[in-house]
Amino acid sequence: MLVKTSGLVLSYIRYKDTSIIVKIFTKELGLKSYIINGVRSSTAKSKMGFYQPMMLLDLVVYHKETSNLNRVSEVKLLQAFQRIPFEFKRSGIAMFMAEVLSRCLYDGYQNESMFDFLEEAITLLDSPHCNLTHFPITFLMETSKYLGFAPVSAEEFFEELNQAWASSRDFQVEATYLDGLLQHSFAFDQNVPSIARRNLLDLCLSYYSAHLEESKEWKSIKILRQIMQET
Incomplete structure (x- = not known):
């Protein structure tokens, strides 16, 4: 199912050629891992800048209780840092x-x-x-x-x-x-x-x-x- 939540990025690791696996502490679901496909490619729809440590995100995520690795449906900055x-x-x-x-x-x-x-x-x-x-x-x-x-x-x-x-x-x-x-x-x-x-x-x-x-x-x-x- 899809869940809308706020999230705080803690870390990410590279996965395959163009993807990452990111750990996000979400408000509604707790600490979760998400795979972000193709984010490191030149044609990526999402931006790597979203997934830097301590970025605050507004998310819509796929959530399955039995899965240790889910996906992000929508992402945007919850707050754009100035400093x-x-x-x-x-x-x-x-x-x-x-x-x-x-x-x-x-x-x-x-x-x-x-x-x-x-x-x-x-x-x-x-x-x-x-x-x-x-x-x-x-x-x-x-x-x-x-x-x-x-x-x-x-x-x-x-x-x-x-x-x-x-x-x-x-x-x-x-x-x-x-x-x-x-x-x-x-x-x-x-x-x-x-x-x-x-x-x-x-x-x-x-x-x-x-x-x-x-x-x-x-x-x-x-x-x-x-x-x-x-x-």
Whole structure:
């Protein structure tokens, strides 16, 4: 049957000579894989630009419960980004967001509230009012709420990481920073030393890896560290 839904692109892989298989987190159906035939050919009706990570799409898709790979009937941009494709920092953060979601979400996972949050987050990233300095860490903390392992305080966060934060002075700046992010979310706008931001980012990724029970290196971390150093 045909289903109309909004979708957020996470990733794609090339398939045969001119096609791709794309993973899209849809609002109504959850995370699904779709084959897009001929999109890499010069005569393609659809555009490869639609299927870049974190693009928001308006879709009509074929849906069959027993199939792991479906097709797209109609596609158009739900929102045309004005800054993310053209600014290195924003595009780098978008790549990081896509990697985080690709690791956290599984096929068939469906959560409309999470989709709404992600739509708001990527829209904010494209906004001229977005504070890029704190965005990646705030995104990790806000996303963890929907994944079921959000810390309620810096104390809980560091205790889970076994950092003995209460008796150590090593992470006091990071702990204060994290409490500020947990309280103010994307509205947090205080100045924080770059070393503390980098340290907290690394700790947040360790926190995610522990909850996801995996130890793979985060592919986009080098680019993200560079971005955070410059913001």
